[in-house]
Amino acid sequence: MAIEPDELDQSGRELAAMLKHLRKQAGLSGVRLAARCNMSQSKISRIESNKGRPSLLDVEQLLRGLEATPAIAAEVMALARIAQTEWQDGRTLRRKGLDKKQLQLAGLEASSTTFRYFLLSMVTGLLATPEYVRASLAKAPPEQQTKAVAMKLDRQRILFDRSKRFTFILTEQAVRYPLIPPDELAIQIDRLASLSRQPNIQLGVIPMGVHFGFGSLNTFTVYDETLATAELDLGAIVFRDSRDVQDLISRFTGYEECALFGESAREHLSTWAESCRR
Incomplete structure (x- = not known):
């Protein structure tokens, strides 16, 4: 897959926004999601505000906690992989x-x-x-x-x-x-x-x-x-x-x-x- 420079710049923000949207769509607070993922609420907050770059393992944990469908999970993981590249x-x-x-x-x-x-x-x-x-x-x-x-x-x-x-x-x-x-x-x-x-x-x-x-x-x-x-x-x-x-x-x-x-x-x-x- 070809990755344009603009995609690399935007991918971190898009990933943060998508994870936040999925959490709200699931009706979960940051505290509840943190408990499900064995992750601190402050870390989730940093990820969702694009102030911390999540690893692929972090994203996988969040998707499991959000009970994302396979199709959504694949889309988010593809974006997360791009976000790991600058x-x-x-x-x-x-x-x-x-x-x-x-x-x-x-x-x-x-x-x-x-x-x-x-x-x-x-x-x-x-x-x-x-x-x-x-x-x-x-x-x-x-x-x-x-x-x-x-x-x-x-x-x-x-x-x-x-x-x-x-x-x-x-x-x-x-x-x-x-x-x-x-x-x-x-x-x-x-x-x-x-x-x-x-x-x-x-x-x-x-x-x-x-x-x-x-x-x-x-x-x-x-x-x-x-x-x-x-x-x-x-x-x-x-x-x-x-x-x-x-x-x-x-x-x-x-x-x-x-x-x-x-x-x-x-x-x-x-x-x-x-x-x-x-």
Whole structure:
């Protein structure tokens, strides 16, 4: 099913309104429904006012408590699944200011302990040299660039927090993407090799020619086991549904099996860096 960005924005409000309507239609107060669902009345109030995002399990409990028909339950669950997904379009993010996106990412990094990055086409900001970061933001409004570059580079300090565990998997295309001149790209690749020696960082590479055995690929990040993001040219999709998150973790595990780590990865990185210098 195709999901339009507008649907993603509206789905939370629609879900809240539908659940409230079903409760009233059933002639139940919030207190009585809470008792039926073994849920607090305040939680139901937050859900119905769209101030709290219900999990799919929460919605299933409410539908059982409301004794919803199978047809109604299927409709509500479909809406709940969409509500667990959020579209962040690039135009809106740029209009609000790139610093807002950097603050959001910094917050996610501060509250998470395990990170999985699958990088299909470019190096992510946490691993990037200043030259690479500046080049990645070259099309941003000039008045936002300087601040965004500084914030991106400042976020890299999180890599040295030993309480955090990072796994980065990069395709050869991502490592060698010619965003910057060859001599600068060689330094960028050297940085990857250096970071791969960090005790809390696993950095793997997938050389061209490796057979995946999977479907289409895309860049994505998983934070702990609770939230994931997939990046597109036009924006990003945020997944909160545990089934979506687990599916991406399963895919990531498959990519790990294809990747080279440790000295094997560093040998390839060294070869690619020397190719840039030549």
